[in-house]
Amino acid sequence: MFDLDSYLARIALPSRVTVDAEGLARLQWAHRLAIPFENLDVRLGRPIAIDSDSVFAKLVTAKRGGYCFEQNRLFLDALAAHGFAARPLLARVWLRASDVPPTTHTFSLVHIDGQDWIADAGFGGSYSPPMPLVDGAEATAPDGARFRLARDVQHGWMLLRNGHPGHTDGRSTGDGWEPQYSFTTDQVWDADLILGNHWTATAEDSRFRQANIVSIILPHGFASLTDRHYRRRVGQDETSATLSDPRVYRMRMSLMFGIDLTADETASLFAD
Incomplete structure (x- = not known):
């Protein structure tokens, strides 16, 4: 049974949201403001479990963050607890991709009053608000970035972003409309999510195996800590700063991102 009250306390919402587009936007925004995106357990050599109980224990009870397979599992469970009809989708992330990327991102398809919407509580690179799944639909994020959905002949749908690169994790060039990720609305099964999560957490080519990555959405901005x-x-x-002291690194993790590391965890991550 999903503990909705504890989840709402974690994301600082005083009550349930309404089961409509406004409520969906409010829930996603609160989630992203409160729960950081991070891959630190991957870098610490720990397995990433994406079942509901494990994700809740880590992101809510232990007040840690996670990456998309964790974040959007939690968000889907919260949507279901509210009464939203939603299911997962898989996407290919195109930022800085040199070839067709694998399906290593997941987010949610939400059905509201006869209209499908996309909602993403787990993309660490920027903040995209919920959008109706309509060709040409556009939305503006609180940081001023604009997003557009477009049909794509090869990949089904493409989500594009046009905004300042400072409100991203550094992969954006800031050069006009950039493809953020592509996706289809095909049914996604638990086995698909398990496979995508396994590649993301263990493959040598995964960016989550190559750097310590942390980010958080701010009310009118964005903060990230990639390695130092x-x-x-x-x-x-x-x-912008390069951190040279592990004590500052640990303090920054706590004060900006809400991640309280032990001294041993800090030493391991700072040494990478």
Whole structure:
């Protein structure tokens, strides 16, 4: 049984949201503001479990973050607890891709009053608001970035972003409309999610095996810590620094991202 009250407390919402497009947007926004995106357990050599109980224990009870397979499992469970009709989709992330990328991202397809919407509580690279699944649909994020959905002959659908690269994890060039990820609405089964999660957590080519990646959405901006490189942008104000002291690294993880590391975890991550 999903503990909705504990989840709502974790994301600082005082009550359930309404089961409509406005409620969906409110729930996703609160989730992203409260729960950081991170791959630190991968880098610490720990397995990534994506069943509902394990994800809840990590992201809610232990107040950690996670990556898309964890984040959107939790979000789907929260949607179901509210009464939304939703199911997972898989996507190919095109940011900085040199070839056709694998289906290593998951998000949600939500059906509201006869209309399908996409909602994503687990994309660590930027913040895209929920959008109706309509060719040409556009939305503007609180940080000012614009998003557009377009039919794609080869890949079904493409989500494009046009916004300042400082409100991303650094993979954006900021050069006009960029493809963020492509997807189809094909049925996704648990086995598909397990396979995608396994590749993401264990494959040598996975970016999550190659760097410590943490990010969080801010009310009007974005903050990230990739290995020792810290970036924060709010409005027009941007801060960038390379952290040289593990004590500062640990403090930044706690104060900015809400991730409380032990001394041993800090030493292991900082040494990478």
